[in-house]
Amino acid sequence: MNIREVATKSFDDQKPGTSGLRKKVPVFQQPGYAENFIQSIFDALDGFAGTTLVIGGDGRFYNREVIQTAIRMAAANGFTTIIVGRGGILSTPAASHMIRHYGAFGGIILSASHNPGGPTEDFGIKYNISNGGPAPEKITDAIYARSKTIDRYLTIETPDIDLDQDGETQVGDAVVRIIDPVADYAALMETLFDFEAIRALIGGGFRIAFDAMSAVTGPYATEILERRLGAPAGTVRNGTPLPDFGGHHPDPNLVHAKDLYDEMMSADAPDFGAASDGDGDRNLIIGKGIFVTPSDSLAMLAANAHFAPGYAKGLAGIARSMPTSCAADRVAEQLGLPLFETPTGWKFFGNLLDAGKATICGEESAGTGSDHVREKDGLWAVLLWLNILAARGESVHAIAEAHWRRFGRNYYARHDYEGVDSARADALMADLRNHLPTLRGTAIGALRIEAADDFAYHDPIDGSESRNQGIRILFEGGSRIVFRLSGTGTSGATIRVYIERYEPADGDLGRETGDAIADLIVAAEELAGIARHTGRAKPDVIT
Ligand code: G1P
Ligand code: ZN
Numbered sequence: 001m002n003i004r005e006v007a008t009k010s011f012d013d014q015k016p017g018t019s020g021l022r023k024k025v026p027v028f029q030q031p032g033y034a035e036n037f038i039q040s041i042f043d044a045l046d047g048f049a050g051t052t053l054v055i056g057g058d059g060r061f062y063n064r065e066v067i068q069t070a071i072r073m074a075a076a077n078g079f080t081t082i083i084v085g086r087g088g089i090l091s092t093p094a095a096s097h098m099i100r101h102y103g104a105f106g107g108i109i110l111s112a113s114h115n116p117g118g119p120t121e122d123f124g125i126k127y128n129i130s131n132g133g134p135a136p137e138k139i140t141d142a143i144y145a146r147s148k149t150i151d152r153y154l155t156i157e158t159p160d161i162d163l164d165q166d167g168e169t170q171v172g173d174a175v176v177r178i179i180d181p182v183a184d185y186a187a188l189m190e191t192l193f194d195f196e197a198i199r200a201l202i203g204g205g206f207r208i209a210f211d212a213m214s215a216v217t218g219p220y221a222t223e224i225l226e227r228r229l230g231a232p233a234g235t236v237r238n239g240t241p242l243p244d245f246g247g248h249h250p251d252p253n254l255v256h257a258k259d260l261y262d263e264m265m266s267a268d269a270p271d272f273g274a275a276s277d278g279d280g281d282r283n284l285i286i287g288k289g290i291f292v293t294p295s296d297s298l299a300m301l302a303a304n305a306h307f308a309p310g311y312a313k314g315l316a317g318i319a320r321s322m323p324t325s326c327a328a329d330r331v332a333e334q335l336g337l338p339l340f341e342t343p344t345g346w347k348f349f350g351n352l353l354d355a356g357k358a359t360i361c362g363e364e365s366a367g368t369g370s371d372h373v374r375e376k377d378g379l380w381a382v383l384l385w386l387n388i389l390a391a392r393g394e395s396v397h398a399i400a401e402a403h404w405r406r407f408g409r410n411y412y413a414r415h416d417y418e419g420v421d422s423a424r425a426d427a428l429m430a431d432l433r434n435h436l437p438t439l440r441g442t443a444i445g446a447l448r449i450e451a452a453d454d455f456a457y458h459d460p461i462d463g464s465e466s467r468n469q470g471i472r473i474l475f476e477g478g479s480r481i482v483f484r485l486s487g488t489g490t491s492g493a494t495i496r497v498y499i500e501r502y503e504p505a506d507g508d509l510g511r512e513t514g515d516a517i518a519d520l521i522v523a524a525e526e527l528a529g530i531a532r533h534t535g536r537a538k539p540d541v542i543t
Contacts, residue, residue: 002096002154002156002157002158002172002417003154003156003172003444004147004154004156004157004503005151005152005153005154006032006035006152006153006154006155006467007049007151008032008035008036008039008150008151008152008153009032009035009151010147010148010149010151010473011030011032011033011036011071011147012142012148013027013039013402013438014036014037014133014143014147014148015026015147015511016126016140016143016144017222017343017487017488018101018344018345018462018487018488019113019124019125019126019134019346020109020111020126020134020494021037021124021125021126021489022112022115022123022124022126022488023119023122023124024121024122024124025061025062025118025119025120025121025122025123025531026119026120026367026490027182028062028066028123028438029062029161031167032113033467034066034069035069035073035155036071036147036150036153036290037125037143038073038125038151038198039073039077039150039152039153039154040143040144040146040147041127041143042074042151042154043064043146044106044142044143044145045106045139045367047050047105048078048079048105048106049078049080050078050079050080051077051079051080051081051104051105052079052080052081052082052083052102052103052104052383053074053079053104053105053106053107054083054084054090054095054098054102054106054107054108054273054345055067055070055071055082055083055084055085055090055098055107055110056084056088056089056090056091056094056095056098056102056107056109056110056181057083057088057090057109057110057111057279058089058091058092058110058111058112058113058117058215058216058241058278058279059087059121059215059216059241059242059243059253060110060112060117060118060120060121060123060192060243060244060245060278060281060430060529061117061119061121061123061243061244062110062113062123062161062243063088063110063401064088064163064219066123066125066220066293067084067110067163068163069155070108070110071084071161071171071176072155072156072158072171073153073154073155073156074108074172075156075158075171075174075176075241076154076155076156076172076351077154077302078173079101079105079174079280079290079404079442080173080174080175080467081104081174081175081177081331082171082174082175082177083098083104083177083179084161084163084175084176084178084179084485085098085176085178085179085181086163086165086166086178086179086180086181086182087163087164087181087268088163088165088258089181089216089218089219089241090109090181090216090373091181091185091217091220091279091280091281091378091379092109092111092113092180092279092280092281092283093158093280093369093373093376093377093378093379093380094181094182094184094185094220095107095109095128095132095199095375096131096132096133096330096373096374096375096377097188098129098184098185098223098487099129099130099131099132099371100130100131100132100373101184101188101439103130103471104129104130105130105323105378106127106129106130106135107127107128107132108125108126108127108128108224109125109126109127109128109279110123110124110125111123111124111216111278111279112124112276112278113125113243113278113279113538114250114251114252114277114278114366115249115252115277115278115283116244116245116248116249116336117243117245117250117278118243118244118245118248119244121244124445124486125482127139127140128142128374128375129405131350131354132373132374132539133346133347133349133353133374133375133468134230134301134346134350134374134375136350137347140344142159142519143481143487144489146399147371147388153209155173156171158171158172159172161176161178162178163179163435164305165178165190166179166180167518168179169228169248170374174244174261176440181219181220182219182220182223185449186220186223186224186228188373189224189379189380189484190228191309191310191381192308192309192310192311192372192380192383192384193308193309193310193383193384193386194309194387194388194390195228195229197387197388197390197474198229198383198386198387199229199230199393200390201334201386201390201518202229202230202231202430203230204381206271206389207221207270207271207272207388208223208225208231208235208270208271208272208273208274208499209235209237209260209263209264209270209272209273209274210234210235210236210237210240210273210274210275210276210382211237211252211257211259211260211273211274211275211276212238212239212241212275212276213236213238213245213246213248213249213250213251213252213257213276213277213278214238214240214242214245214246214250215238215241215242215245215250215257215278215279215280216278216279216280217276217277217378217379218236218239218240218241219239219241219400220280220379221236221249221276221379221382222236222239223238224379224383227483229386233482235305237345240521245278249276249430250278251277251282252276252277252282252283252284252378252515253284253366253543254284254291254364254543255541255543257284259401260275260284260286261273261286261291262288264286264288264289264291265289269288269289270288270290270378270398271287271288271389271395272286272287272384272385272386272389272396273285273286273287274286274381274385275450276378276379276382277366277378277445280377280379281346281367281369281375281376281377281378282365282366282367282376282378283297283366283367283379283381283382285381285382285385285396286298286396287396287397287400288393288395288396288397289397290396290397291365292396292400293412294324294362294363294364294365294368295320295327295328295362295364295410295412296322296325296327296369296400296403296410296412297362297368297381297385298318298324298327298360298361298362298368299312299325299328299331299403299407299410300329300399300400301360301362301381301385301388302318302328302331302332302335302337302360302383302432303331303335303370303403303406303407304388304391304392304399305359305360305370305388305403306394307387307388307391308384308387308388308391310372311359311360311370313458314335315335315337315358315360316337316338316342316356316357316358316359317332317337317338317339317357317358317359318331318337318338318339318340318342318358318360318361319339319340319341319342319349319352319357319358319360319361319362320339320340320342320343320361320362320363321341321343321344321345321348321362321364322341322343322344322455322457322462322469322472322482322500323340323363323364323470323482323483323484323496324363324409325364325410325412325498325500325504326478326480326500327407327409327410327412328362330408330410333409334406334407338357338358340352340357340358340460341472343350343458343466343469343485344346344365344368344453344469344470344484344487345360346363346369346375346376348457348459348466349374350359350374351413351460351461351462352460352461353371353374353460353461354374354448354515356371357461358371358462359371361376362376362378364414364498368381369381374526387494400531401509404503404505404509406505407505408491408501408502408503408504408507408509409502409503409507409509410478410502411500411501411502411503411511411513411516411517412499412500412501412513412517413499413513413514413542413543414497414498414499414519414542415496415497415521415524415537415539415541416494416495416496416497416501416539416540416541416543417494417495417497417530417534417536417540417541418487418492418494418540418541419491419492419493419494419540420491420492420493420494420495420534420536421493421534422493424491424493424534425480425485425492425495425533426485426493426532427484427533428483428528428529428530428533429471429483431528431529431533432483432527432528433454434469435527436452436454436471439452439473439527440452443528444522444527445481445522445523446519446522447475447476447519447523448475448476449474449475450475450476451472451474452471452472452473453471453472454467454468454470454471454472455468455469455470455471455472456468456469456480459467469484470482470483470484471483472486473523473527475520476530477502478502479500479501479502479520480498480499481497481498481499481500481520481523481524481527482496482497482498482500483495483497483498483524484496486497495530495534497528497530499517499520499521499524500509500517500520500543501517502515502518503516526543
């Protein structure tokens, strides 16, 4: 076979972030840029000769080109089975499942998640390990170290693979298998959920609106919601993955999925609205007339998961990222389940899931998932909601209100200050950190501070420590403010302020969120001096 060793010059900016390497497309188009990073992945791994690699992406601009590159390089480096989603398509959760299902050594996923796509927009490459989850820091550090010294990569001379035809092609010593990106994932969903009950619900006139945002979830949602569950054609909107996501930002929040939100708040709204992001791991849930915050969604799914066959035996535990509201804690408390509070980022859930300590996990940033894969999973959350709605025969609104009456309500919002000068953002955090020891027992208006710290996580499975994961101000009565800097931004710093008021079950559960947290917003400014440090009078984005 024609393996070629190609000389290359290293790049100094290939440090993987929270979720792989993300850069603008023109950066990835530099000669050798994608090749260097892919070779650095392989060079950082051990013992994969003769094993299987899964490759797929979210369909964004440059996806097909890099898939051809990755196939050639995987074959040249010694993988002997290369499984590729037809059309180069694999959602992040489907890729995670395929790695597990086929016992692959790992997978390369091409995605920049919810970031825009197109010739001048974002592209990304991430590596997932054999449990189906994102590579841990030990591996991403090794990839980065290798990328700084790399001077050659291996490829193989072969014509482009036809990505659009299922089948097998021999490339060197490797077999490249193009397979249906949806079938295995859809089959997994059928093992978890009561498809018959959901079909009956839909058959009875229950209306769903699903916005795939012209991103990867389209084919998955169309197969599952329309073909297998019988929802009428057109239930899935923007269902064809487009290289530029139709010029939109494939981020399922109230800003970028505003059309769906407006429709769900209208008089003739469908019963259930949902959306997913670029690579299919995030979800947005909106009932008729009610938006369910991701933190509440996690708590409500955990409290009702036993209605789905896959979770009928109950949960081993619930895990949430630290800034995610404490609504899930109330559920864990009442159900007598362990609750794990981890730093931001899905990778911290992997150990808990592998060890069987947690069954359901979630983040306030619209990520929810379970031990069925090792990534968050947008469509999974939608199907669990539908299963619960079918089993309970109540509306989203009724389920949410009953939940709050049982567990209390965590009014919650996140305020983002984007593109802040990094030095100023660091100064704000440093100031806050310096004040931490003096805050306990002091009051801001009617709010009394019970504890204040810089969150550190001790992984109960591998014993690793992660420090400086965000500043927590905890008030008496269960309200909180959290300050942290984003780890995924590309320009300047993003300051995230997470604000939460706990209202007990017998309290006022029907307030507007903005009103319910107004005094905490004032307290956040008083504590951190956001205006003084950044010159900003208000946040850029509120979610
Ligand atoms: C953001 C979210 C976080 C999520 C990550 C990757 O990270 O806040 O929950 O895991 O994207 O999708 P951040 O920018 O806050 O570091
Ligand atoms: Zn995503």
